[in-house]
Amino acid sequence: MPRLFSAYVIVDWSAASKPTTGADSIWIGVLKRDVRFRLAFESFNEATRAAAETRLNAILADLKKRSERALVGFDFPMGFPRGFADAMKLKGDPWRAAWDELGKRVVDKPTNVNNRFNVAAQLNRLLTDGPFPFWGAPPKDVQTTLMATKPRAHGPGDLPEFRHADLAAKGAASIWKTYYNGSVGGQAIMGVPVARRLKDARAGAAKVWPFETGFKALTEADLGGVDLVMAEVYPSLVKGAALPGEVKDQTQVRLTAEYFARLDEANKLGEVFAPPKGTAADVVLDAEREEGWILGAGA
Structure with a gap:
């Protein structure tokens, strides 16, 4: 079986109110094939969310040019707890209505x-x-x-x-x-509008898991015409050692990218998009409609 993805992009977000780099700032880790088709890692530490969004667009454009499908993981919640959209009297799909509401309200x-x-x-x-x-x-x-x-x-x-x-x-x-x-709430408020713009700029070529893919195991057949799958990740789930000179956030995006790449290489990554065994049907529905899920949580 072929790998589902050719590249793994992990984003450690920040809600900072001023430009900042180093620890507790935005880190983007990219694991992709080099000219010898070996996986190589590089990281970017942007001082602002605007610069990070520009960088992400450039990374994704380059991967599309190379016909490489990407898994893009963000370390903030992609959805609110069940009932949020109803309580807010939002119309439409609950997850998307919440995204649009934040898109209207947030000034960055x-x-x-x-x-x-x-x-x-x-x-x-x-x-x-x-x-x-x-x-x-x-x-x-x-x-x-x-x-x-x-x-x-x-x-x-x-x-x-x-x-x-x-x-x-x-x-x-x-x-x-x-x-x-x-404070993942602040990160979600400032991160969801960016994810929304990245998604909307690519329409159906970008799918948000599990809202648009379903909360199920993914196969190559599910990803026809898809350039990237956006998912929520929780880097603390992946353990490992830092390399010399790395700050914690940089280490975490690298380890997380490497973890998903290893699963993909072993043809096991598709299964991670499914609910943990024994997950109740109403929990699956809540995740698909409104809450989202953390890739790998509960596995």
């Missing part, structure tokens, strides 16, 4: 100045008319509908604190957390 300047805390506050106002469920902001961004700390626990009538995938990944943070260490 070339300098990395952004309005992610305002967006979280706006969404809270619409969801509960209070500082819930999003939480976490520096003092200057605290508002009546966004508090610096978590205001209360999630109850039976609330949107879930975690997606099914977050629980399966054991240690993944909640998307509602928008500040402090592990």
